[in-house]
Amino acid sequence: MRGEYVDERDSTWERNDPRFRVYVFKGAGNTTTVMDIADATVEEALESAHALANGGEHLWSLALVQDDARGRRGLLWLSGMDYNDWPATALEWRRRRQMQDRYLSARRRRGLAVVLPNGLRLIRVFPEWWGGWPLWESFTDHYRLDDQSLTVTRELADALFDWNEEWLDRDENEPLAHPAEWEQRGVELVEQLRRELDGVAEVRPEFLS
Incomplete structure (x- = not known):
């Protein structure tokens, strides 16, 4: 914006x-x-x-x-946007987020399972200013996820941890040393996470610039 x-x-x-x-x-x-x-x-x-x-x-x-x-x-x-169109830009991902978040919030208020219409969980990927996994599941009792929350390979779990650590390894107001490479690595990790969670969850990247 x-x-x-x-x-x-x-x-x-x-x-x-x-x-x-x-x-x-x-x-x-x-x-x-x-x-x-x-x-x-x-x-x-x-x-x-x-x-x-x-x-x-x-x-x-x-x-x-x-x-x-x-x-x-x-x-x-x-x-929002046409939900049947898969997002191709950061703005389109934000529009999909609008739609999903208000839908999941309404399900939470009704006391229903916090899943998308197709039954999949929604996993958000973005870094934060503390160590651990950069994975989140909104409107649930366990908002911040760890390596026990999802069944993924040890290799992917470690790579996600390291990706978040790279974000943390600087002062808060200091830019990343190589932001384009860091973002591209995040995209690759999201794709790997999608493959490993196929049939379990949709994975939404929220770090795209």
Whole structure:
């Protein structure tokens, strides 16, 4: 995320007739229901999305519908994204995170198992300022995981520990010596973790820049 100050006079037009599109994804196969909402504010569209998802029982996302100069319809995502598209950028991973976190939070409030619609656990990967595994499972009683929490090879367990130690081996305000290499190593570890947890958990990288 980034922000910058701008001159309010740089816009040349405005509209007051947005069309919103709500996507609701149901079940293990992410069966999709879509509804357009017109003559509404963004707050009303968000309320509608929450209602259509039955208060968080299903995954949902919200987009702004727009037509380009050629009259071709497209979408500008406002919250979440198409859950059937696998993320390719750090921003898309954050959008998937939006959807998953509100879904899992709702399951926690209902006293249900904290798993995704396909029955998989959700394991988050990011470093922190203390030693150990850089693995986390939100909305559970054991938020921070250790090498006894998941069944992975000893090689992977040690590599994850060392990756986090590299993050720790500096002053808090000091940058990593080789951030690109460290991040690429993290990507490789995530891929290995996905293979070893196939059928058990989805692995979400939260260290991508």
